[in-house]
Amino acid sequence: MQERNTFYITTPIYYPSGHMHIGHTYTTVAADTMARFKKMTGHQVYFLTGTDEHGQKIERSAQESGVAPQQFVDEIVAQTKQLWELMNIKYDNFIRTTDEHHMKAVQRIFQRLYETGDIYKDAYEGQYCVPCEAFWTASQMKEGNLCPDCSRPTELVREESYFLRMSKYQDWLIQYIEEHPNFIQPPSRAKEMLQNFLKPGLQDLSISRTSFSWGVPVPFDPEHVIYVWIDALSNYITALGYSSGEEELMDTFWPADVQLVGKEITRFHTIYWPIILKALGLPLPKQIFAHGWLLFNDDKMSKSKGNVVYPGPVIKRYGADALRYYLMREMLFGSDGNYTNQAMMTRVNSDLANDLGNLLSRTVAMIEKYFDGVIQATGTYEQVDLDLITLLEALPKKVEEEMNALQFSQALSEIWKVIGASNRYIDLTEPWVLGRSEEGKERLRTVLYVLAESLRYISILIYPVMPSTPQKMFSQLGISDERLQNWGSLDRFGQTPAGQRVSKGEAIFPRIDIKADLPGLEAENAAEHVKSNPAAADASKVKKPAVPLIAIEDFQKIQLVTAKVLACEKVKKSDKLLKFHLKVGEEERTVLSGIAEHYEPEALIGRSLVLLANLPPRKIRGIESEGMLLSAASEDESMLRLLFVDEGIDDGAGIA
Ligand code: MSP
Numbered sequence: 001m002q003e004r005n006t007f008y009i010t011t012p013i014y015y016p017s018g019h020m021h022i023g024h025t026y027t028t029v030a031a032d033t034m035a036r037f038k039k040m041t042g043h044q045v046y047f048l049t050g051t052d053e054h055g056q057k058i059e060r061s062a063q064e065s066g067v068a069p070q071q072f073v074d075e076i077v078a079q080t081k082q083l084w085e086l087m088n089i090k091y092d093n094f095i096r097t098t099d100e101h102h103m104k105a106v107q108r109i110f111q112r113l114y115e116t117g118d119i120y121k122d123a124y125e126g127q128y129c130v131p132c133e134a135f136w137t138a139s140q141m142k143e144g145n146l147c148p149d150c151s152r153p154t155e156l157v158r159e160e161s162y163f164l165r166m167s168k169y170q171d172w173l174i175q176y177i178e179e180h181p182n183f184i185q186p187p188s189r190a191k192e193m194l195q196n197f198l199k200p201g202l203q204d205l206s207i208s209r210t211s212f213s214w215g216v217p218v219p220f221d222p223e224h225v226i227y228v229w230i231d232a233l234s235n236y237i238t239a240l241g242y243s244s245g246e247e248e249l250m251d252t253f254w255p256a257d258v259q260l261v262g263k264e265i266t267r268f269h270t271i272y273w274p275i276i277l278k279a280l281g282l283p284l285p286k287q288i289f290a291h292g293w294l295l296f297n298d299d300k301m302s303k304s305k306g307n308v309v310y311p312g313p314v315i316k317r318y319g320a321d322a323l324r325y326y327l328m329r330e331m332l333f334g335s336d337g338n339y340t341n342q343a344m345m346t347r348v349n350s351d352l353a354n355d356l357g358n359l360l361s362r363t364v365a366m367i368e369k370y371f372d373g374v375i376q377a378t379g380t381y382e383q384v385d386l387d388l389i390t391l392l393e394a395l396p397k398k399v400e401e402e403m404n405a406l407q408f409s410q411a412l413s414e415i416w417k418v419i420g421a422s423n424r425y426i427d428l429t430e431p432w433v434l435g436r437s438e439e440g441k442e443r444l445r446t447v448l449y450v451l452a453e454s455l456r457y458i459s460i461l462i463y464p465v466m467p468s469t470p471q472k473m474f475s476q477l478g479i480s481d482e483r484l485q486n487w488g489s490l491d492r493f494g495q496t497p498a499g500q501r502v503s504k505g506e507a508i509f510p511r512i513d514i515k516a517d518l519p520g521l522e523a524e525n526a527a528e529h530v531k532s533n534p535a536a537a538d539a540s541k542v543k544k545p546a547v548p549l550i551a552i553e554d555f556q557k558i559q560l561v562t563a564k565v566l567a568c569e570k571v572k573k574s575d576k577l578l579k580f581h582l583k584v585g586e587e588e589r590t591v592l593s594g595i596a597e598h599y600e601p602e603a604l605i606g607r608s609l610v611l612l613a614n615l616p617p618r619k620i621r622g623i624e625s626e627g628m629l630l631s632a633a634s635e636d637e638s639m640l641r642l643l644f645v646d647e648g649i650d651d652g653a654g655i656a
Helices: 022-040 056-065 069-086 100-115 167-179 187-198 228-233 248-253 263-280 311-318 320-330 341-371 383-404 408-429 438-462 469-477 514-531 552-556
Strands: 006-010 044-051 093-096 119-129 134-136 155-164 216-218 221-226 258-262 288-291 294-296 560-570 578-584 587-593 608-612 618-620 623-625 631-633 640-642
Touching: 006 022, 006 248, 022 044, 022 258, 022 288, 022 294, 022 320, 044 069, 044 248, 056 069, 069 093, 069 311, 100 119, 100 155, 100 216, 100 221, 100 228, 100 263, 155 221, 155 263, 167 187, 167 263, 187 263, 221 228, 228 263, 258 263, 263 288, 311 320, 311 341, 311 514, 320 341, 320 408, 341 408, 341 438, 341 469, 341 514, 383 408, 383 438, 408 438, 438 469, 560 587, 578 608, 587 623
Parallel strands: 006 044, 006 258, 044 093, 258 288
Antiparallel strands: 119 134, 119 155, 216 221, 560 578, 560 608, 578 587, 618 623, 631 640
């Protein structure tokens, strides 16, 4: 059978209850990476993402913000699209469940399932958790009728409801999952679904509500709105025009090849969704891949817990490719992992600035130094060359295998092994020694050619994860011919033509000064959190992002002392910096502080300030700064105020 050449991939559609954070970004980057990889390897790709806009939670968030639900979601959707653009996400379709075509199709789906007898009307009573939009049984709830997921109180809800006849499909689904081991990935999730939900027996599912109105009305009973999961799950086919009369996309792309979901919504996608499709007479997606969570201090990040990291500040400082790389590299797809900005910065420095960035800059610099920037024809290859060439020629296939299994981290690890081998190749061949003699220079032609060609391979292979970096690399390597930039050109080593001219450019990933950058990045994240929660427009309602508690011993590590200003002046050619000469007990210190826009230097002479005294000294603009003066910032950071100590305390006094 000929392999199908189309590829349909989806992300979950996200709740627009606040701005998207790094967890949503994770799934979306994975889908985009996969879509780019498939396109690059010759597939006709359709990549769908979007937003899940109905339901009581959104309705309430909108009420709290004092705006209509539609306006509320419109704003967040606009922000979401901007974020995806910043992240370089190239989706083919962004579906919103408030799109009219979607709502009409959902009504047709509901009608059809009612007619086939898969949906029926009954009454329902149960404890309901509004934020999680889930009913819970007595045995599932925590003591005091608390939601087992979020620990908030549930409400007793009794209402008439339409139900989906799940029980009818239970045996069929068990058999299907058992016969299709690739359907649910990773396999541990399939086991979990079978053991915890399917084998104990499925309850029919309540799929309509009368308790709120922000949703798609049941077409023949408008008191009821269609409860979110039918509305939401259907997006994957309504986006392709299902039941609209124009079903070309449906014919081309359904069934989906891979549907990515976070592990907490596996059940909806591997039990409800297949049953809906089966009842509609449609084939099931080939694979549902449930990935793990990005954790924050081992706890799931979530908007409602306020412990969220936002991608905006990271992208602005280090670019989307650095973040995309980190997300795809750090965690095995399928497992959980902690996200910290510090770990991200450390990896960017080691893998991108050092390993990749240096390989490029050293290679280009050497071609410029020894051959006026012109790539030379090779001589005979030696064993050391052939070893690297063999690795390079084997690499595309390895990467392809890992990518097809959605093992992004492994694919990158394979690429980085070859980057490591290329750096070692420089150490082994010692170009700086070869460059000293005429004979050595002959050999050097080949060495530098091998390195340039290795970088061409690497540029192409990193593209799906880091779409902006290859062009920067090609431009330094002088590769403008598109045929040398595509997957097909990885079939054979040695396609870079001799005579091509390289040109050194800026560092593709400048080294991050982690200590200096971290506080600013965390502060920007906290500011983003406040901005990102329109539901709590009143800032007092916003929970500050959780800062981990520290032990008193941690605080005792910080040496805060009073410091008297002996002299103070502006730093030349800087608008922001003041240079302080301080007396701290027996000692005198020079400290720079970024508050020149807020104080006249003369006015500070003689005043007593608070100094963080045990930071390592740091050079700023050539001046060594020995500590940090504390100041407070207004919420929008437009105003800074130094902390002064009242009279009567000597300089050098401890502060606790
Ligand atoms: N609207 C539903 C999905 C309906 S799909 C038919 C929903 N939305 S959500 O806004 O809560 O987004 C959930 C998805 O975002 C998760 O399934 C996951 O893909 C992603 N993530 C959100 N937080 C995450 C982490 N902390 N870590 C990794 N991914 C996470 O559920």
